[in-house]
Amino acid sequence: MLVLGMMSGTSADGIDVALARISGAPPNLNVKLLGHTSVKFPPALRKEILRIAEQHAITAGAVSQLNFRVGELFAGAAMSACRKFRIASKKIALIGSHGQTIFHQGKCVTFLGRPTASTLQIGEPAIIAARTGISTIGDFRPADIALGGQGAPLVPYADYLLYRHPKLGRVSLNLGGIANITVLPAAAKPQQVFAFDTGPANMLIDALVAHFTRGRQRFDENARLASQGRSLPALLDDLLRDPYLKLVPPKSTGREYYGHAYLKKLFTLGRRHRAKPNDLIRAATIFTALSVVDALNRFVLRKTKIHQLIVSGGGARNPLILAQLSAALPGIEVLPSSRLGIPEDAKEAFAFALLAYETYHQRPANLPSATGARGPAILGKISYAPPR
Ligand SMILES: Nc1ncnc2c1ncn2[C@@H]1O[C@H](COP(=O)(O)OP(=O)(O)O)[C@@H](O)[C@H]1O
Numbered sequence: 466m467l468v469l470g471m472m473s474g475t476s477a478d479g480i481d482v483a484l485a486r487i488s489g490a491p492p493n494l495n496v497k498l499l500g501h502t503s504v505k506f507p508p509a510l511r512k513e514i515l516r517i518a519e520q521h522a523i524t525a526g527a528v529s530q531l532n533f534r535v536g537e538l539f540a541g542a543a544m545s546a547c548r549k550f551r552i553a554s555k556k557i558a559l560i561g562s563h564g565q566t567i568f569h570q571g572k573c574v575t576f577l578g579r580p581t582a583s584t585l586q587i588g589e590p591a592i593i594a595a596r597t598g599i600s601t602i603g604d605f606r607p608a609d610i611a612l613g614g615q616g617a618p619l620v621p622y623a624d625y626l627l628y629r630h631p632k633l634g635r636v637s638l639n640l641g642g643i644a645n646i647t648v649l650p651a652a653a654k655p656q657q658v659f660a661f662d663t664g665p666a667n668m669l670i671d672a673l674v675a676h677f678t679r680g681r682q683r684f685d686e687n688a689r690l691a692s693q694g695r696s697l698p699a700l701l702d703d704l705l706r707d708p709y710l711k712l713v714p715p716k717s718t719g720r721e722y723y724g725h726a727y728l729k730k731l732f733t734l735g736r737r738h739r740a741k742p743n744d745l746i747r748a749a750t751i752f753t754a755l756s757v758v759d760a761l762n763r764f765v766l767r768k769t770k771i772h773q774l775i776v777s778g779g780g781a782r783n784p785l786i787l788a789q790l791s792a793a794l795p796g797i798e799v800l801p802s803s804r805l806g807i808p809e810d811a812k813e814a815f816a817f818a819l820l821a822y823e824t825y826h827q828r829p830a831n832l833p834s835a836t837g838a839r840g841p842a843i844l845g846k847i848s849y850a851p852p853r
């Protein structure tokens with residue numbers, strides 16, 4: 466079966482698309498990534514997504530309109546992927562579309578007097594199905610929340626299928642806007658997989674770069690700016706006192722915490738330590754790497770022998786992050802995911818192709834050990850393609 470997976474993460478930089486050929490059923494699932502591509506969001510739309518993801522005011526009408534507009538963009542991304550891969554859309558059996566998260570509250574909080582958890586991904590699947598003629602599964606997270614889980618992370622199911630190894634302990638690290646890890650002990654059973662968000666990945670770096678370049682640059686390509694900064698160990702020590710790092714997993718975070726409010730905190734710390742712009746970008750970059758190392762030391766390496774750290778997401782292209790990880794994790798091989806056949810930018814989109822395939826076959830694809838759900842859930846909702 467040919468399946469397209471689509472994903473846009475917390476960076477809201479654009480839509481990643483992966484084409485996969487999948488057959489069989491776990492534990493004998495055969496998956497092959499056939500191609501991947503990425504489509505940028507128009508700047509005005511990205512700005513609006515970031516604004517509402519920071520929980521600024523928006524009307525229900527605007528949310529509804531945005532949901533359909535983002536659906537059109539995802540549909541366009543699917544069609545341009547088909548052109549790029551030179552494949553007729555009618556040969557593709559299924560799309561799995563994660564959509565764009567604009568709100569995620571995985572843990573219950575009091576809302577109108579009652580404990581409530583919820584999540585909202587936009588990018589209307591009915592639009593995608595209608596425009597592409599391909600049945601589309603979206604809204605993967607609510608089914609897990611409905612069973613008391615946090616609705617995240619969902620990629621660990623794919624990590625388990627793709628990376629589990631009989632002899633090697635592995636950690637899969639995705640560096641999107643936020644950094645998250647999936648821990649796969651050697652010869653792991655599904656119940657032994659655990660996963661959580663370690664803290665920021667590119668979110669702080671991107672925000673600093675956009676600020677200091679007045680929006681001319683969106684991110685620190687190949688760590689060029691960070692490499693020109695000085696190291697300020699005292700500033701780094703202050704950053705590493707971040708209370709999020711000490712929270713015991715399962716835990717997840719996002720723009721609500723590492724967004725604008727955190728940026729203000731960075732500026733305050735920067736002034737206190739007399740940091741120049743590039744010094745601050747460097748500190749945020751090293752902090753990103755060391756917050757992952759801190760999570761591994763605190764919650765993983767004491768109990769589990771790890772041989773390899775497999776890195777994906779846009780942050781895997783940041784040489785300073787990778788160098789810091791390698792230096793701080795002696796005895797662990799740090800590998801970009803492309804070394805195992807999955808390009809860094811394709812990994813999460815590929816995962817949603819896999820999750821859609823499982824849903825299509827009515828099989829659960831959450832890992833309760835990762836999300837905290839009471840049990841297995843069949844994820845997502847299906848929007849059928851119009852009859853031909
Ligand atoms: N060459 C590069 N050098 C440094 N950082 C990069 C590079 N390419 C991508 N990135 C970072 O990766 C981010 C996008 O990563 P991505 O995995 O798409 O995150 P998300 O899942 O949150 O959308 C960009 O915003 C940027 O910070």
Ligand SMILES: [Mg+2]
Nearest residue numbers: 474476478479
């Ligand atoms: Mg992205």
